[in-house]
Amino acid sequence: MAAGVLFPKPHDQVLLALAGFGAAGILAGSFLNRAPNRLANGVATALWHAPPLEAGAAMAGLAALAALAFHPKDKPRSAMTFGAAMLILWGCLSGAGRLASLFALSDPSAARYSLGAAFWILMATALLALLDAAQRANLGLLARAGLIAALGAGFALTANSGAFADLSLAKEFASHRDIFFIELRRHIVLVASAVFFALAISAPLTALVLRRPSARGLVFSGLGILQTIPSIALFGLLMAPLTALSQQFPLLRAWGINGAGAAPAIIALTLYSLLPLTRGFFTGVSEVAADVKDAAAGMGFSARQTFLLVELPLAWPALVSGLRVVTIQAIGLAAVAALIGAGGLGAFVFQGIGQYALDLVLVGAIPIILQALAASFGFQMLLAARRGS
Amino acid sequence: MIELRGVSKAFGAAPAVVDLSLSIGRGAFFVLIGPSGCGKSTVLRMINAMIACDRGAIELRGEDIRAMDPVRLRRGIGYVIQSVGLFPHWTIEKNIGAVPRLLGWSRETLAARVEEIAALLQIDRELLRRYPHQLSGGQQQRAGVARALAADPDIVLMDEPFAALDPVSRASLQDEMRRLHAETGKTFVFVTHDMDEALRLATHIAVMKDGRLVQTAAPRDLLNRPEDEFVREFFGREAMGLRLLDFVAVRDRMRGRPRAPETIGADASLRDALALMIERRCSRLSVTDGGGGKISEIDIADIIKGQDAT
Ligand SMILES: Nc1ncnc2c1ncn2[C@@H]1O[C@H](COP(=O)(O)OP(=O)(O)OP(=O)(O)O)[C@@H](O)[C@H]1O
Numbered sequence: 012m013a014a015g016v017l018f019p020k021p022h023d024q025v026l027l028a029l030a031g032f033g034a035a036g037i038l039a040g041s042f043l044n045r046a047p048n049r050l051a052n053g054v055a056t057a058l059w060h061a062p063p064l065e066a067g068a069a070m071a072g073l074a075a076l077a078a079l080a081f082h083p084k085d086k087p088r089s090a091m092t093f094g095a096a097m098l099i100l101w102g103c104l105s106g107a108g109r110l111a112s113l114f115a116l117s118d119p120s121a122a123r124y125s126l127g128a129a130f131w132i133l134m135a136t137a138l139l140a141l142l143d144a145a146q147r148a149n150l151g152l153l154a155r156a157g158l159i160a161a162l163g164a165g166f167a168l169t170a171n172s173g174a175f176a177d178l179s180l181a182k183e184f185a186s187h188r189d190i191f192f193i194e195l196r197r198h199i200v201l202v203a204s205a206v207f208f209a210l211a212i213s214a215p216l217t218a219l220v221l222r223r224p225s226a227r228g229l230v231f232s233g234l235g236i237l238q239t240i241p242s243i244a245l246f247g248l249l250m251a252p253l254t255a256l257s258q259q260f261p262l263l264r265a266w267g268i269n270g271a272g273a274a275p276a277i278i279a280l281t282l283y284s285l286l287p288l289t290r291g292f293f294t295g296v297s298e299v300a301a302d303v304k305d306a307a308a309g310m311g312f313s314a315r316q317t318f319l320l321v322e323l324p325l326a327w328p329a330l331v332s333g334l335r336v337v338t339i340q341a342i343g344l345a346a347v348a349a350l351i352g353a354g355g356l357g358a359f360v361f362q363g364i365g366q367y368a369l370d371l372v373l374v375g376a377i378p379i380i381l382q383a384l385a386a387s388f389g390f391q392m393l394l395a396a397r398r399g400s
Numbered sequence: 401m402i403e404l405r406g407v408s409k410a411f412g413a414a415p416a417v418v419d420l421s422l423s424i425g426r427g428a429f430f431v432l433i434g435p436s437g438c439g440k441s442t443v444l445r446m447i448n449a450m451i452a453c454d455r456g457a458i459e460l461r462g463e464d465i466r467a468m469d470p471v472r473l474r475r476g477i478g479y480v481i482q483s484v485g486l487f488p489h490w491t492i493e494k495n496i497g498a499v500p501r502l503l504g505w506s507r508e509t510l511a512a513r514v515e516e517i518a519a520l521l522q523i524d525r526e527l528l529r530r531y532p533h534q535l536s537g538g539q540q541q542r543a544g545v546a547r548a549l550a551a552d553p554d555i556v557l558m559d560e561p562f563a564a565l566d567p568v569s570r571a572s573l574q575d576e577m578r579r580l581h582a583e584t585g586k587t588f589v590f591v592t593h594d595m596d597e598a599l600r601l602a603t604h605i606a607v608m609k610d611g612r613l614v615q616t617a618a619p620r621d622l623l624n625r626p627e628d629e630f631v632r633e634f635f636g637r638e639a640m641g642l643r644l645l646d647f648v649a650v651r652d653r654m655r656g657r658p659r660a661p662e663t664i665g666a667d668a669s670l671r672d673a674l675a676l677m678i679e680r681r682c683s684r685l686s687v688t689d690g691g692g693g694k695i696s697e698i699d700i701a702d703i704i705k706g707q708d709a710t
Pocket residue numbers: 411415416435436437438439440441442443482593
């Protein structure tokens with residue numbers, strides 16, 4: 012009993028762990044790295060050197076998380092966790108931006124300020140706390156979408172006001188701004204076309220393996236072999252035949268299909284998507300209970316009606332999750348496509364690696380991660396919409 | 401209505417139905433009974449062309465089923481599958497309306513029909529909005545039967561439709577079935593394991609064993625003259641005599657003037673009369689007519705000695 016009073020039991024261990032993680036991050040130092048130029052190593056600056064308002068907000072938010080872990084009621088705890096996380100997010104973003112601006116007043120113009128480990132750890136802490144709160148509050152998907160939109164809008168507004176202008180990540184972004192949106196669009200087009208073609212091929216392939224059990228072994232082992240070829244090798248393998256083809260047929264060249272660029276990338280991404288998609292579709296449809304299909308046939312559903320009215324709706328969750336896996340995989344793999352000149356966000360990543368400019372790598376990597384998260388969330392919405400109807 | 405002529409079906413090397421011939425007349429309540437695995441479900445599934453027979457021919461309403469479009473054929477036959485198989489993504493209401501919707505019924509006709517059939521099978525209106533997984537096993541079975549009857553087919557195939565019901569609701573649904581059958585004149589083909597159910601419902605019973613037909617007869621004839629040891633065994637050797645009492649009314653055996661204090665209705669079965677005698681520890685009962693007036697008497701000796709005239 013006495014021990015229970017002295018050491019109260021936490022009601023949300025996740026929050027406590029997150030608070031500890033964040034605190035360790037702060038103590039580890041390097042909130043912002045200050046370097047005289049793009050290539051030189053920086054000097055780490057800790058959070059407490061940031062302007063007191065922001066540094067205080069971030070630390071207060073972290074302390075609040077730790078305290079909230081002991082709050083007994085889910086609902087109010089979630090609401091307050093949300094507030095604390097926002098405090099941390101704002102403190103970090105604004106703190107880093109203003110600290111960089113302060114340094115910039117006295118530093119030469121070539122100086123660079125890049126975000127350090129403490130910054131990223133605190134951001135991750137805040138986002139995970141938000142996720143935990145959303146889950147505990149049992150927030151609906153629409154509410155989550157609203158929350159994400161509000162966060163995004165808040166960030167965009169702050170960014171637009173120039174609060175981050177002196178951070179090197181923002182500088183890299185600003186100096187690549189025009190090409191950034193072109194590459195972003197390319198990336199999306201690569202992924203969307205690959206998923207589209209994969210869908211167009213997987214659907215009949217699924218129908219085939221469903222109808223012909225004898226074809227199953229061949230189809231799945233064939234696709235399995237494709238899956239095991241490393242991505243760079245596959246991109247490379249496709250270059251030679253496509254080059255040959257485009258030299259043979261001027262029409263292909265006129266369409267922009269040749270050994271390098273988007274064509275081999277889309278083909279490779281499509282090939283990688285075939286196995287997970289076909290397998291997901293196949294298990295989805297074949298796992299629809301036999302007695303239900305039997306009842307449908309026995310009552311006089313035609314094969315088409317059984318498929319459209321019974322098998323498809325019942326397999327829907329499996330179909331969507333197959334599509335989700337494949338889309339997220341393609342978003343990641345498309346980054347590699349930059350190596351064969353297909354462009355996309357991977358271009359920044361490889362360019363950044365080449366120039367040893369970590370911030371440029373981030374200009375490519377962060378949107379890739381965000382895209383994957385967005386795709387995952389979008390497919391979740393799609394599933395929920397279906398369930399609701 | 402339904403003719404099977406020398407029908408055989410084997411799955412691989414194992415025969416499921418062997419040289420089976422059945423003639424099921426219009427308006428029959430035809431019960432297929434037999435031990436597990438004897439081929440009852442297979443027979444039903446051959447009738448609605450879910451399984452093609454290897455040999456022999458099946459005629460429906462005078463037409464060979466091989467000449468018919470299987471989808472159209474099945475829409476004209478109600479079918480309750482053994483495992484119910486309700487569509488899990490549809491409400492009970494939508495499940496029941498499945499075949500009428502395939503047939504293109506109007507919305508109003510369909511809604512009215514769903515109400516009607518739900519009432520008939522004692523499915524609570526509140527259940528109609530639920531999904532199958534929110535129903536008990538027995539409620540699901542009723543919904544399965546309702547779905548098979550919804551489009552008002554003249555032939556209904558039922559594969560152990562009441563297997564998951566408790567004895568009370570089972571008996572009440574059996575009564576409903578019997579009433580429905582008498583009122584509509586539909587042809588029912590009904591599979592069961594349960595001989596009491598068979599005897600209560602059937603106009604004709606076919607006993608199967610190892611894919612073969614052992615005997616087809618009216619229930620009473622089956623009890624009076626079982627074809628062989630298997631049928632005798634199947635209908636419960638000792639209980640056969642008692643079961644026979646079900647088929648004779650008190651009215652047929654009463655005689656003399658009423659003197660006994662205990663009474664029983666003239667339309668009750670001999671089995672009911674015997675049960676009452678045992679319960680009341682008496683050997684005679686006065687028989688009353690519909691109005692309640694005593695009209696005659698029945699003695700335990702009349703129940704036991706009187707062999708069936710047929
Ligand atoms: N699709 C099938 N493939 C292979 N064998 C089958 C198939 N359907 C039925 N059988 C076999 O045919 C025989 C008859 O099966 P059926 O389902 O007709 O029996 P049943 O009389 O309905 O039994 P139960 O009372 O247990 O439902 C069984 O031996 C069964 O194993």
